[in-house]
Amino acid sequence: MCARSPIALPSCVVAIEFPDGFLWGVATAAHQIEGGNWNSDWWEFEHAPSTPVVEPSGDACDSFHRYPDDIRLVKELGLGAYRFSIEWARIEPEDGFFSRSALDHYRRMLGCCHEHGVLPVVTFHHFTTPRWLAAQGGWENAATADRFARFCERAVAHLGDLIGMGCTINEPNVASTLGYLLGTFAPGKKDLGAWGRASATYIDAHRKAYQAIKAGPGDFPLGATVAMDDWWAPEGCEEKLAAVRHSYEDIFCEAARGDDYLGVQAYSRLRLDEQGLPTGPEEGVEVLDMGYEYWPRAVEVGIRRAAEVAQVPIFVTESGIGTRDDGQRIRYLTEVLEGVGRTLEDGIDVRGYFCWSLLDNFEWNHGYGPRFGIVAVDRETQARSLKPSASWLGKIARTNRLDV
Ligand code: NOJ
Numbered sequence: 001m002c003a004r005s006p007i008a009l010p011s012c013v014v015a016i017e018f019p020d021g022f023l024w025g026v027a028t029a030a031h032q033i034e035g036g037n038w039n040s041d042w043w044e045f046e047h048a049p050s051t052p053v054v055e056p057s058g059d060a061c062d063s064f065h066r067y068p069d070d071i072r073l074v075k076e077l078g079l080g081a082y083r084f085s086i087e088w089a090r091i092e093p094e095d096g097f098f099s100r101s102a103l104d105h106y107r108r109m110l111g112c113c114h115e116h117g118v119l120p121v122v123t124f125h126h127f128t129t130p131r132w133l134a135a136q137g138g139w140e141n142a143a144t145a146d147r148f149a150r151f152c153e154r155a156v157a158h159l160g161d162l163i164g165m166g167c168t169i170n171e172p173n174v175a176s177t178l179g180y181l182l183g184t185f186a187p188g189k190k191d192l193g194a195w196g197r198a199s200a201t202y203i204d205a206h207r208k209a210y211q212a213i214k215a216g217p218g219d220f221p222l223g224a225t226v227a228m229d230d231w232w233a234p235e236g237c238e239e240k241l242a243a244v245r246h247s248y249e250d251i252f253c254e255a256a257r258g259d260d261y262l263g264v265q266a267y268s269r270l271r272l273d274e275q276g277l278p279t280g281p282e283e284g285v286e287v288l289d290m291g292y293e294y295w296p297r298a299v300e301v302g303i304r305r306a307a308e309v310a311q312v313p314i315f316v317t318e319s320g321i322g323t324r325d326d327g328q329r330i331r332y333l334t335e336v337l338e339g340v341g342r343t344l345e346d347g348i349d350v351r352g353y354f355c356w357s358l359l360d361n362f363e364w365n366h367g368y369g370p371r372f373g374i375v376a377v378d379r380e381t382q383a384r385s386l387k388p389s390a391s392w393l394g395k396i397a398r399t400n401r402l403d404v
Pocket of ligand 1: 029032170171265318356363372
């Protein structure tokens with residue numbers, strides 16, 4: 001037997017076997033890959049004169065048209081699932097007006113996944129909101145929760161029979177914090193009160209959407225995802241840390257109680273100062289293009305915390321690294337998966353892992369700088385080319401094991 005701490009991997013481990021049925025996939029989001037999402041609040045935000053977004057999304061990866069190639073790639077790599085989002089701004093371009101043709105588009109995408117034997121995992125909201133709804137106060141407006149439930153009801157009525165797994169809202173804690181407190185995401189507000197209102201609406205929207213989707217056709221696992229971090233604060237600031245973590249993470253995990261699962265998405269560590277405010281990376285720790293620390297342990301910490309607070313099965317619905325060095329990506333993902341292995345060994349019910357992302361795509365306010373894809377995209381021609389990490393991940397998925 002190896003003596004081991006919960007974090008350090010024992011030196012005698014040579015492979016991690018994942019449980020039978022463990023789901024391996026890749027994730028994307030509509031605005032980041034489809035292109036031409038001009039009816040959304042993000043498009044407007046990217047083009048505003050004082051925008052903090054370094055470049056607009058434009059044609060993105062043109063996946064709106066190239067999705068058959070992208071889904072074929074997922075299958076050829078040997079991955080079992082594709083997580084993508086349906087775009088509310090296309091499906092409901094005006095208040096109460098639903099586009100049959102947009103819904104049909106997503107129905108074709110779902111059909112394409114099934115043709116390839118790839119499980120389609122549908123996110124109903126991934127950071128973008130129709131312009132008409134943003135004009136009504138967006139997520140600060142409590143009525144947005146009902147609008148979102150109505151959208152989900154219509155979408156699931158058209159698509160539900162083909163959905164393999166569902167996610168109501170992606171990282172509502174990031175959407176509310178970056179959009180309403182830090183101002184780096186749409187709608188660019190920096191207002192403590194707005195942050196509280198937006199967080200409350202997101203939680204209400206998740207609960208209402210959950211009911212609406214469950215009431216529709218299809219019978220698939222449903223949950224939400226939360227952005228989780230490893231947390232650090234100076235000694236003596238434990239209470240501050242707990243308070244900040246509570247309003248940023250815990251309330252969203254608590255809202256997942258009773259759901260079919262909770263999606264954990266973790267990338268790095270969040271360091272706080274004595275005031276409980278985010279501070280920069282620690283000296284000596286590698287810093288990534290996103291400006292945060294190379295910190296693969298965040299996934300393991302996030303899984304443990306999410307499982308403890310939500311008390312539901314966990315999927316890692318996103319995990320990845322924005323880097324131009326694909327060797328660094330493989331190193332990072334290896335360390336992440338070792339951590340996932342430790343949580344499984346400890347009996348935590350983790351059911352799958354989705355790498356972010358399939359493609360080098362539009363990274364929100366950072367534009368096209370950070371490269372999260374296991375597949376590169378030529379920004380001129382849109383040609384896709386596999387990086388070594390793509391076949392590396394595919395092999396893990398096909399064998400359901402990671403050789404360390
Ligand atoms: C989480 C978000 O869901 C996704 O949209 C983003 O691109 C990745 N994190 C990487 O930052």
